[in-house]
Amino acid sequence: MDEESPDGVVFKDDSFSSDLLRQLNDLRQSKTLTDVNICSGAWEVPCHRNVLASSSPYFKAMFCSHFRESTEAKVWLRGISATTLEQVVTYVYTGEVHITAANVLPLMEAAAMLQYPRVFEACSSYLQSQLAPSNCLGLARLAEILNCESLKEKAREVALSRFPEVAASADLKELCAAELRDYLGDDRLCGEEEKVFEALMAWVRHDLEARWPHMQELLRQVRLPYIHPAYFHHFIANEALLQASPACQAVLETARKQMFSLYSPSSRDCQPPGHIPPRSCYQDCLLLLGGQKDSQQTTRDVLLYSVQTGQWQSLAKLPTRLYKASAVTLHRSVYVLGGVAVGEGKSVICGSVYIFSLKLNRWRQGEPMLAARYSHRSAAHRNFIFSIGGTGEGQELLGSMERYDSVCDAWESMAGMPVAVLQPAVAVKDQRLYLFGGEDIMQNPVRLVQVYHISRNTWFKMETRMIKNVCAPAVVLGERIVIVGGQQICQVCGHERPAYAPRGRSHGGQAVCDGWAEADHGLQHRGLRVL
Template structure:
C-alpha cells in the first residue's frame, strides 16, 4: 500500500522484486550477462555472481573476498549432486523448490553447505511430515549428521510418543548405550514401565557379550514403583540374565523390600530411586463406577473425566448391576468388589470381583472374595486391596476384613475390626488403615477412629467427639486424611502424627452417599444426596473441587446425571490407553 507524507507519496511496487528475479532467471537461462559457472563434477550451471553473493553468506564470502574463486570463470562445488545444485540455483532465482522423497536429502545437504537456511528448514519440514515409528530413530541419526535441531526435536518426540512401536523396531537394537540410556530415562517417554524393561532386555540380548556390562545402569532407568508387582516378581526377579548379575540381584532385592513388600522396609542405598515421579505421559483421570442414577436405578455405567479437557466419556459398562459394591484402582486397573446383584430375582449378596483393564478396555472376572458382602468399604496399600466390613448374605453386620494379594492372586482373612460399623470413612497413611465413624446396626453414628497396623495385622481404637460421619468418604490429601461430609457439610482434616483435627471450609450442602477423590493436590467431590433446608433429601449431580492451599471450593459443572452410592476413583494411566479406548 502506498503511503502519503507531508512532502509527497511513497510508492511501493510489491511485484517489482519478484519481477526482477524472474527477469534475471530468464537472462540466466539464456546465458546473458552470466559471469560464472558453478559446477558439480562435469555439470555446469551458469549464474550471475552478484545474484549468488546477494543470496547466501557462503557465496558472498567466495566472490567478495580474496578467495581464488572470486576471479574464476568456473567454480567447482564438492559434495553436492548435480540435481541438487540445479535445484538450489533455481531456488535462488525463483524462490521455489520442489521437495520430494527422491531429492530431499541431497537438497538438504546442499542447502546446509551453501547456507540457505529457509530451504534447509523447508526440507526439514518435509521430513518431519514423513516421520513414523518405523523411521524416527533413523531420522534422529540423520538430523545429527545434518545438525538439524528442528528435525531432531520432532523425530525424538515421535520416538518417545510412539514408544511401544519403536521398541519393537530393529533400529532400537542398534542404538549405542548412551543413546538408549538417554531415551529410556526421558521423562517424556510415553509407555508403561514394563515396556521400558522389555526394550532394554531386548537391546542387551541383541549383543549379549558386549552389552551385558551395561545391564544394571540401564535397569536403573526403569521406574520400578510403577511396575505391576506381578510383572516384577514373575518376569523381572525371575529373569535368568538378571539373576546371573549380583549387582542386578542386589538392586532388585532393594526394590522388592522398598516398593513391593507390605512393610516397605528401608533401603537407604537405593532410596532416591524410589522417588522418581511417573513419566509426564501419565495422567490422572477421575473415574465414576456404578451407583444409583436418575430415578434411583442402579447403573452399570463407568464414566471417565479428564481434568485437562473437562470432558466426560463412557467406558465399558460393568458386567453386572451391583447395589452398594465397592471399588478401588490398582496397577492401572479398576477392581469392583462384591455388592448385591440387582435384577437376578433374589438379589443375592455377591463375593464376585470384576477387573477392568484400561489397556484392553474390557472387564474380566477376578478371584472372588472369601465372604459375600455389600455396603462395605475397600482401600489399597501397595499391591494389596483391603475389603472391610459391610453386610453379609444374611444381612448380618460383618466386622471381618480380608486382603487381596495382587502378586499371588489370593484373598486372605485379616484381623477383624474392634467394632463392626457400616459406611465409615476409610483411608491409608503410613502403614496404617484408618476407619472414621460410621454407624452401628441400629443406624446410630459411632464416634470412633479405628486404626489397623498393616504390617502387624493388629487394630486399636480411639474415641473422639470430632467424628459423626456416616456415608461419607475419606481421602489422603498431602499429609492429611480428609473426612468429607457424611450427613454434614463439615470437612475435617486429620493429622495422624498429632492425632488432631482441623476444620476446613464447609461444603455448600449437607451431603452423604457422595464420592471423593484427589487429583494433583485438589479434592474432587461428586454427586451424592443432599439434605435441603426443609430436611427433604434430593439426589445430586453436583461436581465440586476443593483447593487446600486457599481453603476454598469451586464448582466444576455437573455430572452427566444425578448419581449417588457410586465409587469415585483416581486412575493414573497413559492417555492413549484410556481416552482413545
Template sequence: MDEESSEGLLFKDHDFSSDLLRQLNDLRQNRILTDVSICSGAWEVPCHRNVLASSSPYFRAMFCSNFRESREAKVQLKGVDASTLERIVLYVYTGKAHITVESVLPLMEAASMLQYPKLFEACSSFLQSQLTPSNCLGMTRLSEIFSCETLRKKAREVALTYFPEVAASADLKELCALELRDYLGDDGLCGEEEKVFEALMVWIKHDLQTRKRYVQELFKQVRLQYVHPAFFHHFIANDALLQSSPPCQTILETAKRQVFSLYGTTSSAGLQPLWHVPPRNSYQDFLILLGGRKDNQQTTRDVLLYDGQTGRWQSLAKLPARLYKASAVSLHRSVYMLGGMAVGKSVPTAKVYIFSLKLNQWRPGQPMLVARYSHRSAAHKNFIFSIGGIGEGHEVMGSMERYDSVGNVWEMMASMPVYHISRNTWFKMETRMIKNVCAPAVVLGERIVIVGGYTRRILAYDPQSNKFVKCADMKDRRMHHGATVMGNKLYVTGGRRLTTDCSIEDSASFDCYDPETDTWASQGQLPHKLFDHACLTLQCIPHHSTVP
C-alpha cells in the same frame, strides 16, 4: 501501503522484488548476461555471479575474493549432483524448491554446504513431517550429521512419545549404550516401566557378550516401584542376567522389600530408597466416576472420565452389571470394582471386575471370599483391602479380606475397628469430633480428610500428632458424594445436598479444595446429577492411538 509526509509521498512497489527476480530468471534461462556456469560433472547451469553472490555467503566468498573461481567461466561444485544443483539454482532465482522424499537429503546437504539456511530448515520441516516411530531413531542420527537441532528435537519427541512402538524397531538395537541410557532415563518417556525393562533386555541380548557390562548402569533407569508387582515377581526378580550382577542383586533386594513388604522400606546401606525416584512426567492423573444413581435415581452402569488437562468429561466402557453400592479402588493402572448388590436381586455379590483404561475394557477378576455391599476398599502396595459393609443376611459386617495382586488370591484378615497394617491388628480411636454421616475419606498429603456427610464440615486427621484439624467448609451440606485426590488437591463430585428448608436435592456439582490456601473452587458440573457413586483417581500413561 504508501506513506505521505510534509515533504511528499514515499511510493512502495511491493511487486518490484519478485518481478525483478522473475526477469533475472528469464535472462538466465535465455543465457543473457550470464557470466559463469556452475557445474556438476558434465552438467552445466549458466548463472549470474552477482545473483549467486547476493544469495549466499558461500558464493559471495567464492566470487568476491581472490579465489580462482572468481575469474573462471566454469566452476565445479563437488558433492552436489546434477538434479540437486538444478533445484538449488532454481531456488536462488525463484525462491521456490520442490522437496520430495527422494530429493530431501541431497538438497538438505547442499543447502547446508552452500549456506541457504531457510532452504535447510524447509528440508528439516519436510523430514519432520515424515517422522514415524519406525524411523525416528534414524532421523535422530541424521540430525546429528547435519547439526540440525529442530529435526533432532522433533525426532526425539516422537521417540519418547511413542516409545513402545520405537522399542520394537530394529534401530533401537543399534543404539550405543549412552544413547539408550539417555532415552530410558528421560522423564518424558511415554511407556510403562515394564516396556522400559523389556527394551533394555532386548538391546543387551542383541549382542550379549559385548553389552552385558552395561546391565548395571542401564538397569538403574528402570523405575522399579512403578512396575506391576506381578511382572516384577515373574520376569525381573529372578532374571539370570540380573542375578549375575551383584549391584543389580542389591537393587532387586531393595525393590522386593519396598514393593512387597508390609513391614517397612529400609534400604541397603548407601542405596537411595527407590520410592524417592519420581514417576515419569508422562504419567497423568484421571478422575473416574463409576456407577451410582443418576438423574432418574436409577442405578447406572456409566463410567465417566475427567481429564484435568483438558477439563473435559468422556464416557468409557460401561460396567458389566448394574451394581448398587459396590466399592472401587485403583491399583497398578487398573480399576477394581468389588462386590455391591446387583439391581433386581436382594443379595450382595462377591464378584470382582477389573477395568483397563488403556484397553477401555472390563474383565472378571478373582471373586472376594465374602459377598458384601456398602463396604469400603483401599489399596496398599500390591494389595487391596475390602472392609466391612453389609452381608448376605443384611447384617453389618466387621470383617476384612485382602487381595494379593501377585498371587491373585484373597485371604481373610483381622476384623475392625482401626487397622494397623504391619501388625494385622485393629485398635479403637475415641474422638468427639467425627459426626460425619455418609462421608467419604481420602488421604491428602500426610493427613486423612473426612469430607462432609450431612454437613459442610471438613476434618483432617494427622496420624503423627493424633489430632483433628478443621478445614474450610464446603458451600453445601452434602452426603452420598464422591471424593478423591489428584495432585495435591481434593476433588468432590455430585452427591445429595440439604437445602435451606431441609429438603434433599440431587447434585451435579464438581468442586476442588486446595489445602495450601484452605479454599474451595467450583470445577463446573458433572455431565449429570449423580450420587452413591464410586470416585477415584487412576494414574497411567495416556494411550497414543495415532502417530504423527
C-alpha cells in the same frame, strides 16, 4: 501502490521483484549473460555469479573472494547430486522448491552446505510432519548431524511420548549406549516401566558381547520401584542375564526394598534413602469415575483434573455403566470393583474388576472378585486390595472381606468383620484397616470402630459415642485419619480435637493433595487421587 511523502509520492511496484526474478530465470534458461557453470558430475547448468552470490553466503564467499572458483568457468560441487543441485538452482531463480519424501534428505543436506536456511527449515518442517515412532530415532540422529534443533526436539518428543511403539522399531536396537541411556533416563519418557525394561533387554541381546558391559549403568535408568511387583518378581528377578551380574543383582535388591517402602502408606511422607522419583508423566491428579449425573442416568464418563494445569479432560470411558462400585489405586493403576452394571433395561450385581492405566488411557478386565457386591468399601495396602462388606446378589448385607494379591493375581477370603455394616468410612494406617461407623440392615447408624490387623488376619471392635457417620469417605492425613461429610456428622479421628466439614456431603470421594484433604460431591462421581 503509492504513498504520500512531504515532497511528492513514493511509487511501490509490489510485482517488480517477482517479475525481475522471472526475467533472470528466463536469461538463465536461454544462457544469456551467464558467466559460470555449476557442475555435479557430468551435469552442469549455466548461472549468473551475481545471482548466486546474492542468494547465499556460501556463493558470495566463493565468487567475491580470492578463491580460484571466482574466475573459473566451471565450478564442481562435491557431494551434491545433479537432481538436488538442479532443485537448488531452481529455488535460487524462482523462490520455489518441491519437497518430497524422496528428495527431502539430500535437499536438506545441500541447503545446510550451501547456506539456504529457509530451504533447510522447510525441509525440517516437512520431516516433522512425517515423524512417526518408526522413524523418529533415525531423524533425531540426522538432526544431530545437521545441527537442526527444531527437528531434533520434535523427533525426541515423539520418541519419548510414544516410547512403547518406538521400542518395537528396529532403530532402537541401533542406538549406541550413550544414546539409549539418554532416552531411558529422560524424565519425560512416557511408557510403563515394564516396557522400558523390555526395551533395554532387547537392546542388550541384539549385541550381547559388546553391550553387556553397559548393562548395570543402563539398568539404573529404569525406574524399577515403579514396576508392578508381579512383573518384577516373575520376569526381572529371575532374568538370567541379571542373575549373572552381581552388580545388577545389587541394583535389583535396592529396588526391591524401595518398592515395598514405596507402597507402604506409613512411608508416604518420608522417602527412603536413594529414593527414585517417578517420571514427570506420573503427576498428581484427580479422577472422577462414572456414577450418576443429575438426571440419575448412570454414566461411563471418566474425567481427569490436573493439579499442575488446573484443567479437566475426558479419558477413555468405563467399559460398562456402573454405580455403587468402589475404586482404589494400586501401582499407578485404578481398580474399579463390583457395583451394579446397568444395560439393556436391567441391572446386574457384579463382581467384575476393571483396571485403568492412566499412562496408556486404556481399560482392561482384571481377575473378578470371589463375591458379587455393591455399596461395599475397598482399600489398598502394599501389594493388596481389600474389598469389604456391601450388599450381595440376594440383597443381603455382607460381612465378608476378600483380598486381592497383585503379585499372584488372585483373590482370597479373609476374616469377616465383627459387625456387618454398610457405607462405613475406611482407611489403612500402620498395618491396620479401620472401619468407622456405617449403618445396619435397618439403615440405623452404627457407633463402632472396627479394626483389622492385616498381618494377623484378625479383627477387634470398639463402641464409641464419637462415631455416627454413614456414606462418608476417609483418608490418612499425616498422623490422622480424616472423615469428611456423610449423612450424619463429620469429624477427624486422631490425637487432636474433631474438625467438621464446612457443609454436609454424602457418598463422597476424598483424596490427599499437597497436605490437604479434598472431597468431591460423590452423588455424581467418585474422586480418586492417582500417584
